[in-house]
Amino acid sequence: MGTGIVATAGASMPGLHAPATFVWALDAALLVFLVVAAVRRWTWTTVREQLADPVMAQFWGAPPMALMTVGTGALLLGSDWIGLPAALALDWTLWTLGTVFGLATSVLVPLRMIGSGERAFGGWLMPVVPPMVSAASGALLAQHLPEGPFRQAMVLGCYALFGVSLFATMVIVPQIWQRLVQHGLGAASTVPTLWIVLGPLGQSITAANLLSGVHVLPGQAAFGVLYGTITWGFALLWVATAATVTVRTARRGLPFALTWWSFVFPLGTLVTGTSALAARVPSPMFTGVAVVLYVGLVLAWITVALRTLGSSRTGASKPAVPPPVQAVRGTALPATGSA
Template sequence: MGTGIVATAGAAMPGLHTAATYVWALDAALLAFLVAAALRRWTWTTVRAQLADPVMAQFWGAPPMALMTVGTGALLLGKDWIGLPAALAVDWTLWTIGTVLGLATSVLVPLRMIGSGERAFAGWLMPVVPPMVSAASGALLAQHLPEGSSRQAMVLGCYALFGVSLFATMVIVPQIWQRLVQHGLGAASTVPTLWIVLGPLGQSITAANLLSGVHVVPGQTAFGVLYGTITWGFALLWVALAAAVTVRTARRGLPFALTWWSFVFPLGTLVTGTSALAAQVPSAMFSGVAVVLYGALVVAWATVAVRTVFQR
């Protein structure tokens, strides 16, 4: 996810298309390796044990997003190397698998939490973000469908997926804020997960504006820009809050953990969302902020990747 979003976000950055394509190739190779390793180690008993754990269960939202991020990269970047037909085949396959898995996590994991008595943390958003990724990725695929009922059905289906994730997010975020107010931040290693809140925000901005580019119903463009700009404002507020908390915690000690990857993918979705807004409304503000955020994304990815490899 983290490496893939660096590639897909870079596709919209001037002069970075080739470099982003190499990052996508690295991400595709990592995905193939990790899938092979997971299939060798996972058993039904292991899966059930992870789903039974109230913390580990949340991160089952990551695999479907990883699949779809690589698929989107194939369509945006990989087509230069493997050709458009092959890129479409890869993207459709990964999008379909990712969407099915994402809908499953959106139902099964929240169902698991009912009556558990667990306190909400930002990781609760992980299982419900995949449908929003499906909506954004599906908008790109819809552009390659013939005009008519099939394209319309795809776009409307993506809006439905948009709704699945959006309203689930609206239920969960207030619980996260309530926990922060009443119980504080918790362990320092969990502080990076605050950045996960940017995931559904940034991805929804991206989805709304990519869908507005596939005209099948009136008012799509206006919805994308208005919704996107309003949500973008709140996302920047959350960046300020999360950054302040992260800096304050780092001064006291922020030990490395794999939760540091929470700095990467969510920020990347804000980059893609800002770039999507810039494409709809030519604005130096959106374009400039997108470049600044992308620079921060690359720094975050490089830092976390190095720490993962050498200091895990």
Template sequence: MRRAAPFGPNLFASVMGTGIVATAGAAMPGLHTPATFVWALDALLLVFLVAAALKRWTWATVRAQLADPVMAQFWGAPPMALMTVGTGALLLGKDWIGMPAALAADWTLWTLGTLLGLATSVLVPLRMIGSGERAFGGWLMPVVPPMVSAASGALLAQHLPEGPRQAMVLGCYALFGVSLFATMVIVPQIWQRLVQHGLGAASTVPTLWIVLGPLGQSITAANLLAGVPVLPGQTAFGVLYGTITWGFALLWVALAAAVTVRTARRGLPFALTWWSFVFPLGTLVTGTSALARSVSSSMLHGIAIALYGALVLAWATVAVRTTRAFR
């Protein structure tokens, strides 16, 4: 009999990946209805995983997972899963459940995800101090949630009156900073490990794609926040920051793709880390779409559509492999 896989926070990466296919699809021409169906599937998946977590996890289980230097990093997945479904409710689910219910769902999931994400941004890096562990792409997972909060919060801010709207936007920029500067600390460590110690186990290679997460999500956040003008220079910041970061993101795509192909030729066994191919790529799609709207660029719109095609292919592949693994 095959032993059941442990139920860890990394399973919520499937919600993140499925959700980004839905939310990115909301900006694609002619895909609003199919994207809404994907969001509904993702919402059901989130409910299922939360119910399973409440049934299986105890405080001792959580402490054991946080003590594991690898599994601890994936505690960033649950808050991002919550906020991804919430954003989908506002962008897509409103057509089925109505705007009041969509707003209520998004505010609830955004609040829970933001609080949990801030906790992971502090507790998990704190746990790594003095551990002697080598950095890998998964180290970014605990610090990306505040950037997701910034992007998702920009959409919620549009529904607030003037005073609270300004406070919300300022808070989102602060969350933007939390994730951005933490990313700037961690990415050089990942690069140093690659240079000095090589790639490591094949199962960790997909986590290189996680670097795209804060990059693409920050482009998305910067340009979505520009759509809620309460401060001078927001649009200029979104375009300039977004364009510069977009260029580096494409460089990282080329590096990660080359490493992935080279590893796959030697053997790349399936693991839940394969979901690292999906959500980070999805953030690049949403970032490219947001930047394209800011500068009215048909070229960027075309690139966003092409990237979305790659995203759907990656999601379908990983979803099928995950289903087979847990069947």
């Protein structure tokens, strides 16, 4: 996810198509490696244990988003190397798998939380964001469909997926804010997850404007710009809030955990959303902000990737998992994430 969004966000940046293609290739290789490693190491017992845990279960939203991010990169960037037909076939396959997987997490994981008594944190958004990623990725696929009923059905389906994620987000974000107001920030390891709120916000801006480019319904273009601009304003407010909290926490000590990947993918969705707005409304403001955000995205990715590699070599990240999982009963979360 984190590596893939650097590639897909870079696809819209002038002069970065070639470098972004290499990042996509790296991301595709990482996906293959992680899938093989997961198949070799995971058992049904491990899966059931993670799904039974009210904290670990949230992060099952990451795999479907990772699949679709690689698929979108194949269409936007990989087609230069593997050809458009192969890129479309790969994207359709990963989009279908990711959409089915994501719909499952958006239903099953929230159901798991009913009556659990757990406090909301940013990770609660993870299982409900995949349908929004499906909406944005599906809009790109719909552009390659011939005009007719199937194309219209694809677009309408993407709008439905958009709604699944949007309204789930509208239910969860107030709970996260209420927890912050009533119980404070909690453990430092929870702070990066505040950035996850940007995920559904930025991805919804991207989806709304990409869907507006597939003309099958009246008023699509207006909806994309109006919804996107309004949501973009709130997203920038959240950036300011999350950045302030992060800086304050860092001054006291912000220990590295894999939750630092929360700094990357959500910010990347805001880059793609801002770029999508800039494509619809030629404006120096949107273009300039997109460039600034992308620079921040690359810096965040480099920082987190290097810290992840360093922790992998020393094994420092392994002991960090159990304590936060136990602490979540009060405030914290597991030191997990997705590259």
